[in-house]
Amino acid sequence: MTTPRPAHDLRVVDLGTGMAAALLSTLLADGGAVVHRVAPPGDEVFDEIYPAHRGWRSVTVPAEAGDLDELLERADVCLVGGEDHPAVATRRDAQALAARHPGLVVVHLTGYVDGYAPEAPAVDLLVQARTGLAAEQYSDRPMYFAVPFPTYGQAVLGALGAWAALLDRVDTGRGQVVTASLQQGAAMFMMPFWMRAERPDDEFHKVTPKDVQHLTFQCADGTYVQFVMGVPAAVAKLYRILGIDEPVDPEDRGIPRIGASPDTYFGNRPLIAPAVARMNRDDILAAAAEVGLPAAPVLELGEFWDDEQLAANRLLVDRAGATGVGNVIGLSGTAPVPEAGPHERTGGAPLAGITVLDFGSYVAGPFASRLLADLGASVVKVESLTGDPNRGLQRHFLAAHVGKRALAVDAKSPAGAEVLRRLLSGADVVMHNFRPKAAERLGVDPTSVRAVKPDAVTLQSLAFGPSGPRADAPGFDMVIQALIGLLRRAGGPAAPPLWIRTPYLDYAGGALGAVAVLMSLYERRTAGRVGDRWLSLLNAGMFLLSDLRRAADGTMRGAPPLDAARQGVHPGERFYRTGDGWIAVAARTEEAANAMWRVLLPEEEPPPRADWDDAVAARFDERASRWRSEELLAALAGAGVWAELCRTDGLAELLDNPASTAAHVLVDRADDRYGRLTGCLGPLVNFSRTEIPVHDRPGAPGFGAHTGQILAELGYTEAEVEELLRDGVVR
Structure with a gap:
């Protein structure tokens, strides 16, 4: 052994x-x-x-x-x-x-799960095409x-x-x-879109459609600014600082308008854009801060790297003669584990017998505990009596909460504090996404948790970090994208900044948070100590820029940048429109590039691959349009060039291939509200020996759906549960 x-x-x-x-x-x-x-x-x-x-x-x-x-x-x-x-x-x-x-x-x-496409090359561009990921931003064309x-x-x-x-x-x-x-890596970010329900309702269909543009605008000085709605009177505040004299509902928070056109989904872009274009960015940001409207500058890649918050998070390190992104999983402290009996594993899954309390809301924190539930943990979602605001966005709520139980409690009341104490006394993992001071008031900060359950491990999911100048600032996915250059990267250097319609910082942060918890649980078992780890949206965003390096002279280099059409990074690694669709080509060597050239431009001798430019891509585009996709793919394959058809429906692709179900990329969940859910709602990794339960697993819990059951497990009698319900302590 x-x-x-x-x-x-x-x-x-x-x-x-x-x-x-x-x-x-x-x-x-x-x-x-x-x-x-x-x-x-x-x-x-x-x-x-x-x-x-x-x-x-x-x-x-x-x-x-x-x-x-x-x-x-x-x-x-x-x-x-x-x-x-x-x-x-x-x-x-x-x-x-x-x-x-x-x-x-x-x-x-x-590249893909076992049996899905065993001979297909494991290349990101080609996987984006084959899985349908490339079709998830626009309705009429793929995007890299x-x-x-x-x-x-x-x-x-x-x-x-x-x-x-x-x-x-x-x-x-x-x-x-x-x-x-x-393939599973792509699915992790596309779960809300690669999902269907037996009984869908209006809330299930409330998902950002393709082609939508966010509130990112160019200012008079040529820079860009990003606005975030959702705060009280958001629209009135925005119009006021921009000098837009239009009638507006004073209660309008700027919530996305279902069924609106792409230009008006998040706000009236045709009205807002010219007003922003008359003002400099610094003036807009100052005015937004004064009225309490979240806004951020859209910075270039690397422009944020001197911010004091990155130094506080110790995110940048020197490696191999340049500066890059270092460890993104924070550790705020450790404590020795008191003497305890052996771990009682209650099933075949790795986390069977582990109890997780998740006080988080929205996506990042809850997605971490959902991944732990997939691995066998018993996860209890603990909500306030007002509930998780993300319940209004059902697709994201389902993606982050399947497989859990739910309890609603007023933890600020004396009786509710006792419920919280009993919950903590049986927990192995306690996690939340409160700001540090709010966590202390509620009693779920590491020190308070350790006083009740000395061997519990903790995870804080934060916006910026536990300390530093932005530690208490509210965190919005798109604000952090704007600050650290992700909007710029997504748009490419030759096109405007671009917001991607999935909250990918949240999903990356949640997955990294789950990794952090597993590390802590492993240390508890093998080293006799428990860790208090944290993960922020800022850290998650910086992780997604790990390919960037800053040289001593300040220049930034990263993976090859997007072309102006957002179709690829080089004429040899790009999407091309054919006569009946789109294909992706990955000619990664000189030999493959020469072969590609001879298929598309057989009358000419190919120049070196390094000399190919946008003009070459345009010529390839024109020639590819003369071919049917199937014929061009066959010709490229015969020449030894890697290529894939661009699929247009990611969920349909999964449904059409039995390997998706066999490898549990695609699973069914029994949901009380929606009946049978089908989607990427199971373990996103595969184990050759360990049995991970995927059948007969529950969907997402309703508000307070398991309150009585959980209270009974904590030792409350039926009469005591009734009293707590009657007094409004729990729901």
């Missing part, structure tokens, strides 16, 4: 390739592991594609292929697979590795997501699976294969 080691003594062997593997390796190293890197032949090509690649790999210990067997004998985790490139040998037999080393956790990074959701999602899910399998190994002494795919 394998002896478990604490995180600071874990040994990882990294055989992976490309960006996701490097990010996963870095996440494990930042968690305390020692990572030995055996680079496959040709791996240096990724140094050219990603300027941060050398920095990511600098956290590892270089090792020779001849030492591999010895390293694996001593290792806890091995990373295999990753991003495909014709110049690099990517694929290894994960199952064979696990069979030779029974105590080893093998994390296998693939410059923040590569499949890659970032895969890296975090790989970390989630690795820590869960390590926890399982503490109990069983056995390793296994954990599979995380680019």
Whole structure:
């Protein structure tokens, strides 16, 4: 039986390739592991594609292929697979590795789940096309997501699976294969859209449609500003500071208008845009602050890197001669675990027997606990008597809350405080997304929790961080996107900033938060101490910019930028319109580029790939339009060029392939409100040995749906529960 080691003594062997593997390796190293890197032949090509690649790999210990067997004998985790490139040998037999080393956790990074598209290359652009992700922003054309959701999602899910399998190994002494795919990485960000219900209602259909533009505007000085609605009298405040003399409902908060045109969904853009264009950004921001309207400057990539909040969060580190994003999971403190009995695992899942209290609302915090519920934890959603405001956005609520139970309590009342105390006394994990001072008043800050339950681990999901100049500032997904350059990255350097219609900071933050909890639970089991970890939307956003590097002279370099049409990053890696649809092409080498050229422009000799520019892309566009998609794909495949059809409906693609269900990318949930829910609502990683329950699992809980049941479990009699209900302490 394998002896478990604490995180600071874990040994990882990294055989992976490309960006996701490097990010996963870095996440494990930042968690305390020692990572030995055996680079496959040709791996240096990724140094050219990603300027941060050398920095990511600098956290590892270089090792020779001849030492591999010895390293694996001593290792806890091995990373295999990753991003495909014709110049690099990517694929290894994960199952064979696990069979030779029974105590080893093998994390296998693939393009798709088992059986879905086994021969398809694991390349982010091509996965965006095949999964339908590229069709999720606009209704008439695909768009390349410059923040590569499949890659970032895969890296975090790989970390989630690795820590869960390590926890399982503490109990069983056995390793296994954990599979995380680019396909699952994409699904993590698209859950609200890749979902259907047996009994949908108006609330279920309340989801941001394609083609919608957010309230991002160009100012008179050429800069951009981002507004956020939702506060009291938001529209009146906006019109007042911009000098718009139009009648307005004084109660209008600027809530999205279902059924409105793309230009008026979030606000009357045709009316607002010219008013903004007459003012300088600094004047607009000062006026917005004075009336209490959330607004932020849309900054360029790297412009925020000197902000004091990044220094307070210790987010930037020097690696391999340049500055980049460091550890994004914060640790505010640790405490020794008092003597306790062994963990009582109540089922086959890694977190069976673990109780999680989630006081969070909206998406980021609750999504973390939903991922823990997927791994077998018993999660109780604790709400105030006014409820989670996110219940009004049902798709996002469902994505973040399936598999939980719910209790509503007035924790500020004496009787409610006693309910809270009893809840805390049985918790293994306590998490929330309150601001630090609010958490202290409620009694769910780490110190208060530890006074009741000394061996509980805690997670705070914050906007900016636990300290620093912005610690008490309200956090809005789009504000942080604007500040750190994500709106700029999504739009590309040659086009206006762009807001993506899924709250991806929330989902990234939630997934990273779940990883943080698993790390703490592992430390509790193996090192005899509990951790108080935190994750902020700012940190999550910076993680999604991990490919950026700032040189000593201040210049910023990152992954290749978007072209002006937002179709790709190079004429050889781009979407092209055909006579009957769109395809994606990834000609990643000189040989593949030459082959692509000869298919589309056979009458000419191809110039070097490095010399291809927008004019070449335009010529390819024109030639591709003469082909039917099926014929062009066949011609490219015959020439050895990687290409994919751009699918237009991500949910339909999943429904059409049985492998989606077999691998639990697509699952059914029994929901009290909507009947059968079908979507990406199950575990987003796969385990070769550990049984993860996916059948007969509940949907999202109704408000206070389990209050009586949970109170009974806490020792309250029926009469006492009735009294609490009658007195308005619980609902």
